[in-house]
Structures are given as structure tokens and as C-alpha cells.
Amino acid sequence: MLTTQAISRRNFVAGLAAGATGLMVAPGRAMASLSPNERPVFATIGLRNQGWGITAKTFQFADFAALADVDNNVLETNLEGAKQRQGKKPDGYKDYRHILDRKDIDAVMIATPDHWHTKISVEAMLAGKDVYCEKPLTLTAAEGKLIEKVVEQTGRVFQVGTMQRTECDKRFILAVALIRAGRIGDLKKITCAIGGATASPKIPVADVPEGLDWDFWLGPAAEVPYRALPEIRQGYGGNVPLFSNCHYAFRDWFEYSGGQLTDWGAHHVDIANWALDAADTGPSKVTPISYDMPVEYRDGYPVAADQSNVPTKFELRVDMPNEVELIITSEGDNGIMFEGTKGRFFVNRGKIVGKPVEELEANPLPEGAMEKVYGGPISANHSANLIECMRSRKQPISDVWSHNRAMEILHLGNIAMRLGREIAWNPVSREIVGDDQASTFLARESREKYAINM
Incomplete structure (x- = not known):
């Protein structure tokens, strides 16, 4: 099990001084504070529903250079949406690691299914990126300790998507x-x-939807077949099967x-x-x-x-x-x-x-x-608090x-x-x-x- 001594926001700076040599960190552009008038460069990893939602509310504060999603249909739709919002089409990737390799990107927003959060968050921080990650941040308690350790040792700003603290x-x-x-x-x-929650009926094995890389979607989770029933979810999270082991319904499975x-x-x-x-x-x-x-x-x-x-x-x-x-x-x-x-x-x-x-x-x-x-002036919204902290190098109100x-x-x-x-x-x-x-x-x-x- 991965463990680390817990530290709080109050002793974050002291922890940095004590533990900054434990990991190799890529020298991203955001290692220094942003200037007050500088617009940071962002990328979003995971774009369905909340992924687009957090991206859309951040256009007023940042420029998006790249988007990533393992479902090509979702990716293409959101690349066009971003082009309409900011006038320039971001680069699109299936593999998020191409985003982490780029030195021009200051921060990543992560809205993948929960079982991917820790891997992408840790690798992003080690690549020199500040991070926003959707809640729930982790699938296990050990993952939370690991993320704390990497935040401490890299000095990255890390915001969790618990927006009730600001909105x-x-x-x-x-x-x-x-x-x-x-x-x-x-x-x-x-x-x-x-x-x-609502219990599902028995869900049969089904053909993987065209454009979805199922193995990549599973990622750290065990290899299992894709399952879905034909009924489509209505309202928020719509246009996907109501009962499946993927997309919106992943929340109903302990595996994800x-x-x-x-x-x-x-x-x-x-x-x-x-x-x-x-x-x-x-x-x-x-x-x-x-x-x-x-x-x-x-x-x-x-x-x-x-x-x-x-x-x-x-x-x-x-x-x-x-x-x-x-x-x-x-x-x-x-x-x-x-x-x-x-x-x-x-x-x-x-x-x-x-x-x-x-x-x-x-x-x-x-x-x-x-x-x-709140610990000071209350931010206008969650994205504003993140970018304020990217400039000050303090941790956000929704901290790890x-x-x-x-x-x-x-x-x-x-x-x-x-x-x-x-x-x-x-x-x-x-x-x-x-x-x-x-x-x-x-x-x-x-x-x-x-x-x-x-």
C-alpha cells in the first residue's frame, strides 16, 4: 500500500522545503508564478458532460491548447465547440500523454471516470503541470495519500472539483x-x-461503440467486456446507454x-x-x-x-x-x-x-x-480561484x-x-x-x- 505522512494546507510550504527532492519533476512553464495579466494555457482530459462543463466556464480565464478523450466522437464534438468559443481549434488527442509532453501547457483539467484520476493527476504534476481534477478525486484511500505526496514534492497547485466551496x-x-x-x-x-441509485437489470455483452477505445477507457481497471442495453439515458448524461459499464453509468460500478x-x-x-x-x-x-x-x-x-x-x-x-x-x-x-x-x-x-x-x-x-x-476574498467561481492560486502559488480552497x-x-x-x-x-x-x-x-x-x- 502506498502511504505518506498526512500534511495540511497550513504546513504545505514547510513540507515543500523538506520533501522537494524525492521525485523528478519536468520544468513546465508554470513552475514560476503567472504574471497578473498573463492568460494561462490549459488542456482538458476527459470531455463528456462535466469535462466540457468545466472547460466552458474556464474560457474566460484561459486559452485551451489541447483536448483529449478516448472516445473520438466526444473529442471531435468538443474540439469544434472550443473553436467556436475561443476562435482557435485546440489540438486533439486520444492519448493524454501527448498533452503532458507539451511545454506550452500550464495546467490540465481532468474529468475522466474516477478510476483514471490518480494516474493522470500524478503524471501531470510530475510533468510540471498544475491540476484541476473532478471529484471524487480517488477510488481508494491509498490513492489520496499518493496524490498528497506528489503535490508536496512537486509544489504544483492542485484543485479538486468540490465547487460547493466557491459557488x-x-x-x-x-x-x-x-x-x-x-x-x-x-x-x-x-x-x-x-x-x-437505481439497480440495473442484467446487462449483456455488447459491441463497443464505434470511435471508443474500450481498452484505453478501462485503463488501470481489470480487462472486462463492454456491456450495454439499448435504452438511452435522458437528460444530463444523455446520448449514452442508460445501463452500461461505461460512460455516465460507470458511477454504478465499484470497479470505476x-x-x-x-x-x-x-x-x-x-x-x-x-x-x-x-x-x-x-x-x-x-x-x-x-x-x-x-x-x-x-x-x-x-x-x-x-x-x-x-x-x-x-x-x-x-x-x-x-x-x-x-x-x-x-x-x-x-x-x-x-x-x-x-x-x-x-x-x-x-x-x-x-x-x-x-x-x-x-x-x-x-x-x-x-x-x-474562506481564508480571504471569496473567488468569483471555481476556475477563478484556480487561476488566482496559479499566480500566487497557494493551494485552492478546494484542496487535496x-x-x-x-x-x-x-x-x-x-x-x-x-x-x-x-x-x-x-x-x-x-x-x-x-x-x-x-x-x-x-x-x-x-x-x-x-x-x-x-
Whole structure:
């Protein structure tokens, strides 16, 4: 298992001085700070849905020199879209490594399926690129530790796609500020409602869609046949099969993702940790209260290979520091309920409601309270925060270390449901306590030809 001593954003600079000689780093153009008026040069790797979304919102700040995707149809569509937006067509690649070889590219945005995130992120940093990577950042806890180590040793700016820290009308920053100001007394309970999943029917082996390099899409994951049913997904993530082991539906397979727990959980549990001021610590225990698995499991692994396998419904109890109880559930209104000794309130992407919020009209927070939570002036949006940090060489508000602490909770939750038992955790050593079988799920093996190039 890959391990490294955890460090926080507070000791990031000290960590750089101590550990900068451990890895070979390519001298990318962004090794020095950008000038205030300089437009950075970006590339995006993984372009379907969120990949194009993060690219589109960044055109106002950066020039895109290259795009990459293993699906040629997606690649060509987005190359034309980029040409229309910035007046110049980026170079297109199936193999992202051509992007990393280029010295003119300052930063990469990564929106591949989750099982590719760590490999591309590490190799990009070693090539001298700053990185934005979509959440959930990792497939395992060991991957998170590796990314932290490489950020520390290369000095790259690394932003995670937990946009609730910057966007959504600043509701979540206000929520954290309310708690830090004591407006609900001592925090006792947090409930993160993140929605559930839909079990798939049996999915047959199917022909790989024309233009898709299936082996490259699988990458570090085990070699398996492509599966799909003909029904097409409607709405967001559309124009792909509703049930498959690829494209949008990859989130429903532990081989490539962590289901709803790591998808939406990466957002709400991150905010819960932020409110708890738990960026440098974690739980002592994760207990599965109830859960529904769509297929039979044996020793933590699904028996069936022809159906999606992540939990469809669940309720987890997480024992957090200072005797705070964190509940993660698939039921209820998507959002976060904070409960304290003097009141409670609810926040999501559409609203923040409750008596402590209503009382702000007569008793507003002190001036600068939200900026204090944020650590300075609040950025206009996520991309703006990234480029501000590329100039200052500080880490973004959505940093690697705090994100990984939230992800460890979510990874442990999935392990607990896969094995059907509570998991004890040491938040200092970041290891499972007294359960050797459960500990084997903290890392994974990669196919040799897609191992991380260190």
C-alpha cells in the first residue's frame, strides 16, 4: 500500500522545503508564478458532460491548447465547440500523454471516470503541470495519500472539483460561518442526504461503440467486456446507454467509482468536514445502519459481473471528533442538516433555511465572517480561484488534503457496506484498526500496462 505522512494546507510550504527532492519533476512553464495579466494555457482530459462543463466556464480565464478523450466522437464534438468559443481549434488527442509532453501547457483539467484520476493527476504534476481534477478525486484511500505526496514534492497547485466551496450563491460558506460563529451552539449532529441509485437489470455483452477505445477507457481497471442495453439515458448524461459499464453509468460500478456515496457524498461530506473544522482529522468509526446491495456479495466482492453493484439505498453513522454524529443517507431532501445545542438549519444548492438563518436579519454575522472561513476574498467561481492560486502559488480552497479526509469517510462507508460490518479507523495514522480484510480495500492493483509512470 502506498502511504505518506498526512500534511495540511497550513504546513504545505514547510513540507515543500523538506520533501522537494524525492521525485523528478519536468520544468513546465508554470513552475514560476503567472504574471497578473498573463492568460494561462490549459488542456482538458476527459470531455463528456462535466469535462466540457468545466472547460466552458474556464474560457474566460484561459486559452485551451489541447483536448483529449478516448472516445473520438466526444473529442471531435468538443474540439469544434472550443473553436467556436475561443476562435482557435485546440489540438486533439486520444492519448493524454501527448498533452503532458507539451511545454506550452500550464495546467490540465481532468474529468475522466474516477478510476483514471490518480494516474493522470500524478503524471501531470510530475510533468510540471498544475491540476484541476473532478471529484471524487480517488477510488481508494491509498490513492489520496499518493496524490498528497506528489503535490508536496512537486509544489504544483492542485484543485479538486468540490465547487460547493466557491459557488452556489455562497450558501455553503454562510453555513460554515454560522457554525463557526456559534449560532446553533455546540454542533452535535450533521445529516448529509445525498440520494440513492437505481439497480440495473442484467446487462449483456455488447459491441463497443464505434470511435471508443474500450481498452484505453478501462485503463488501470481489470480487462472486462463492454456491456450495454439499448435504452438511452435522458437528460444530463444523455446520448449514452442508460445501463452500461461505461460512460455516465460507470458511477454504478465499484470497479470505476464509488456510487452515490462518493459522487454526491464528495460534495456534502466535504462541507460537513469544513463546518467541523476537521480538515486534518477524521472519524473513529463508520457503522452501516442499513443498506441495499443490488447483487450478492461474497468477501466484499460482487458475485455477478453483469449488473451494477454499488449500494442503491443506505444509512451510515460516522463517529466524528468532539462526539459529533455524522449521518450519511440516501433518503430525504438532498442537502445538509446541521443540528446543535441551540438550533438547527438546512442548506443545499437551492436554499439555506432555519431559525438561525432568519435571525441574521436582526443579528447579522460580524463583518468578514465569511471571508475568514474562506481564508480571504471569496473567488468569483471555481476556475477563478484556480487561476488566482496559479499566480500566487497557494493551494485552492478546494484542496487535496481536506478533500481526502472527506473521501476517507466515504471510502470507509463503502467498505463497511461491502463487508457488512462497522469499521474502526485511526485518524492519525489513517489506517483501519483491527480488520486485516477490510484494510485490503484501502488500495487496488492496476493493470501493468496502465501503472502510474513515476
